[in-house]
Amino acid sequence: MNRTDAVGPDAAVRAWRALADTSVLLDGFHAIKHALRFDARVPVALTGDRAEVLALADELAPDVRDALDALLVEVPEERLRALVPRLHPTATAALAVRPSRAANLDALGRMPRTAPVVVLDDPRNLGNAGAVIRLAAGFGATGVVTTGTLDPWHPTVVRGGAGLHFATAVERMDIAGLPPGPVFALDAEGDDIRGLKLPDDAVLAFGSERSGLSAELRERADHLVSLPMRPQVSSYNLATSVGMALFHWSAGRPPGLET
Numbered sequence: 001m002n003r004t005d006a007v008g009p010d011a012a013v014r015a016w017r018a019l020a021d022t023s024v025l026l027d028g029f030h031a032i033k034h035a036l037r038f039d040a041r042v043p044v045a046l047t048g049d050r051a052e053v054l055a056l057a058d059e060l061a062p063d064v065r066d067a068l069d070a071l072l073v074e075v076p077e078e079r080l081r082a083l084v085p086r087l088h089p090t091a092t093a094a095l096a097v098r099p100s101r102a103a104n105l106d107a108l109g110r111m112p113r114t115a116p117v118v119v120l121d122d123p124r125n126l127g128n129a130g131a132v133i134r135l136a137a138g139f140g141a142t143g144v145v146t147t148g149t150l151d152p153w154h155p156t157v158v159r160g161g162a163g164l165h166f167a168t169a170v171e172r173m174d175i176a177g178l179p180p181g182p183v184f185a186l187d188a189e190g191d192d193i194r195g196l197k198l199p200d201d202a203v204l205a206f207g208s209e210r211s212g213l214s215a216e217l218r219e220r221a222d223h224l225v226s227l228p229m230r231p232q233v234s235s236y237n238l239a240t241s242v243g244m245a246l247f248h249w250s251a252g253r254p255p256g257l258e259t
């Protein structure tokens, strides 16, 4: 018996309404797939077409097919449309339980560390923050910390992160409370990154899209590091910079240590 038979569309929609305000919206098949792979708790998942989504899982993600089969409740697409801001082309959405702040802070503060923490100092662009979380998850970074007012669990950030908030520890913090470890702050005026090895316990800090690193973060930095850039180019995009720095860190390690 699948979930549609067991729960029924009315009960599933009621459960959705009860949980929506306090849960993380997983928008579309790929976000749900990633969240399930990284052990997110998903109390409700709805789709306009179970058979189509399960066929997609057979093709692209057989590892989560059984979990999806057990979870997905089919509801008419117009009912689903009324529950989400914009229905994903896969006509599938789920709600996940946000990991506890205490658990994330514990993961971020634990030493020794096997992979860096990424810090975004007062980021402004929600899409950039999502892209950075996706990069951090891909490289197996310990976590992503934001300072300032942007909420790293904002639905737009979660959408940009493709469900990978569950694969790394994501929290907002003050600079004074940043995780331990040497702070390598990325700035176009710093020492060329190619001349140094980034340690596994590094805190890699990046400035805001508008104004770069704050005075407080600069004060906290142990090293200022630059990415190679031709003269007359002012700066790279924030998420691109994080990608290059994480790649540089990973290039100093033997292959296969991502997991």
Ligand SMILES: C[S@@+](CC[C@H](N)C(=O)[O-])C[C@H]1O[C@@H](n2cnc3c(N)ncnc32)[C@H](O)[C@@H]1O
Pocket (backbone or CB within 6 Å): 185, 186, 187, 188, 189, 205, 206, 207, 208, 209, 210, 211, 212, 213, 225, 226, 227, 228, 229, 234, 235, 236, 237, 238, 241
């Ligand atoms: C769009 S840039 C910020 C540009 C900003 N106008 C400034 O004055 O720094 C966002 C962040 O990406 C990183 N970044 C961009 N280009 C970089 C480079 N060539 N070297 C090191 N970091 C860079 C820095 O951390 C920077 O604060």
